[in-house]
Amino acid sequence: MTGDAESSNKKNDAPDPNSPFYIHASDYPKQMHVNDNLTDSNFADWSQEMMNFLFAKNKVGFVDGTIEKPEKTHANYMLWMRCDAIVKGWLTTAIERDIRGSVKYANTASEIWADLQERFGKENAPRAYKLKQTLASTHQKGASMSTYYTKLRAI
Template sequence: MPDKTVHTNKKDGATFDHDSPYYIHPSDYPRQMHVNETLTDGNYADWSQEMTNFLFAKNKVGFIDGTIKKPNPSAAEYMGWMRCDAMIKGWLNTAMEKEIRNSVKYASMAEEMWKDLKERFGKQSAPWAYELKQMLLA
């Protein structure tokens, strides 16, 4: 089994665990576009799948599905969690149309934003997905 990837910054001695969900790569920034299309009224299923794949690759899915809970402000990981959540909110905001972005921009956490989008747009594609499945099975 390979060793964990932990690097020490020569400048200040800080350690970085690349396997940690709190790790942010130096090339990451909030206004990056990571999906092929922005979220519109009609493409939620494809958009959410692409965004989930991207967040999985970045080890950040736990921030949107609620498995990585917001720590208490006195916890050591609080600031790391806050930085990651802010980064994810930036990624999500960048990947949606302005009208949609304006409707979720005041969400306090990426998880809230994700749940709101799923509630509003996810249901629209469910009947169509069921109909397609039935056509394929026929």
């Protein structure tokens, strides 16, 4: 019976993979997880890919601010710091070098995310104009409806 109690205690001490503080052995800060690095012109696509990745890793709360930094005396402080450091690494690894330099001194992943959204997330009038022009000049030209729809969705 003692052996059973010991083994059940060890199971309870195992990290919960559903916790946002869970870090898998394959998670490391320089891990590449988006197709293209963030540049001056691809924030919408990049941020969507990054959010999908962070959602899959259960780490969105570190960039949107819903998982707040605990006080230094709180039991989760070191867990939070470690996870935030990994998320900061994921973000900076996926940013073009010129942009990376402007965010590398941020204290938290949510500060990096907020800074990037402030700079790149606003609607850009010249880009909107160009997209409208491209949309207006796009034609089906014998392509299947599915292919044409996919082309329109990409625009």
